[in-house]
Every structure is written in structure tokens, then in C-alpha cells.
Amino acid sequence: MNLFQILLNRFGTEANIARAFGLKRAAYLKQRVPENIALLCHLDPTIPYTYHPSHYGKNYEGLSLELTKPEVNDQ
Numbered sequence: 001m002n003l004f005q006i007l008l009n010r011f012g013t014e015a016n017i018a019r020a021f022g023l024k025r026a027a028y029l030k031q032r033v034p035e036n037i038a039l040l041c042h043l044d045p046t047i048p049y050t051y052h053p054s055h056y057g058k059n060y061e062g063l064s065l066e067l068t069k070p071e072v073n074d075q
Helices: 003-011 014-020 035-043
Strands: none
């Protein structure tokens, strides 16, 4: 499932997605979710998405990125 579908399942409508991330327009989300939103989704443990730089044309070799999904800490 792509990130747009994950967000649509979570927020219900494109307008709700746009509102949640402070976007003025949601029309372009179907084509490509912006990288900054993908990073926020990766950091949110309640959204089942793991960011991968290559999905955004980034060469991450040589970078020490920790790409494991954060866990919810219920303590």
C-alpha cells in the first residue's frame, strides 16, 4: 500500500489529510506525497509507514540513517 492510501485510510478524505498536515490543497497528494509529510508519517508510530530515501530520489549510501520505525512507548 502506498503512503497516500495509508493516509486516506487513516484520515478518511483528501481534505482531512490536507488539514492534518497544514496543506492548502490536497489535489497533488494522489500523485506524490511530499517528502516532509513522508518523514512525519515515518516518525508517527500510529501511521504504518517507513520512510525510504530512494522513494524520493535520494542516494542514502554513505549516510548513517536510522530507518527503523519508532515504537510507541506506553510507560
